[in-house]
Amino acid sequence: MHKIEAAIRKSETLHDAEIRFAVEGSLDLKELWQDKSSFDRAVEVFAQLGVWDTEQNNGVLIYLLLADRKIEIIADRGVDRKVAAKEWQRICRAMETLFRKNEFEAGVLAGIDAISKLLVELYPAGKDNENELANEPVVL
Template sequence: MTIARFFKHAVSSHVARRMFPPAALDAIQKAIAAGEARHQGQVCFAIEGVLPLGDVLRKRSARQRAHEVFAHLRVWDTQHNSGVLIYVLVADRAIEILADRGIAARVPESDWVSICTRLRERFLAGDFLAGAIDGVTAVSDILAQHFPTDGTHVANELPDRPILL
């Protein structure tokens, strides 16, 4: 653990709400709903400002935390095993995408990494909303390719509203 990382997590608890105000959360929610109209997958967008300081002291990574959030939000528990989590850890400037086994078996990890890289670049440029929507759209494009809608109603198994942890 570095002192800089500890300091970021100690003082940055409200940054996520400034980066993603209610209007931005509304727009991301609409992008998720529009994407899910094109496929049978489920997209979950989770934003966490900081880790608890105990996790920082234990050197918990954003990837480890994303796995915990994936399980806690039950992204793995969708009908077609096609849930995808986009996890943003603001203090570490980290973005992780985790896919359930149904979609992970069809999509190489490099595709998810590529989307994370694009999001990170947009976020570093201060373009949080457009970056988030671009990421949601890219994930939905992949889901539409592998789990296209068949015209029947698909239950919304995960909330479309981004979750602020």
């Protein structure tokens, strides 16, 4: 978890966007009964963590549901308008490839790196590069 936090912190020195990472072991019984998808849960976590609450609407959440080995990337509207869904899917698939090899840390770090490269192009760091959201991973 410390390496993930450090990777996010380093990434955010290169761009003006914000990255959050959240991992959840499994959905609870009520959510499973309601047939909640990992995407639906990721949208809830996006809201709960306030990833939408950045000045340029450029927050990105990486959500990992361990039980299903599902990864969702949810981007705020400022980023979402500029990045095609297929790009987020490409990053998720690359992470999943590493997860299948039981390289979870490497998978998460590769995802942060890939997202960072996109964000550097879209939101290069300015002189007032304020850290608007916490960098610590969240365990739900």
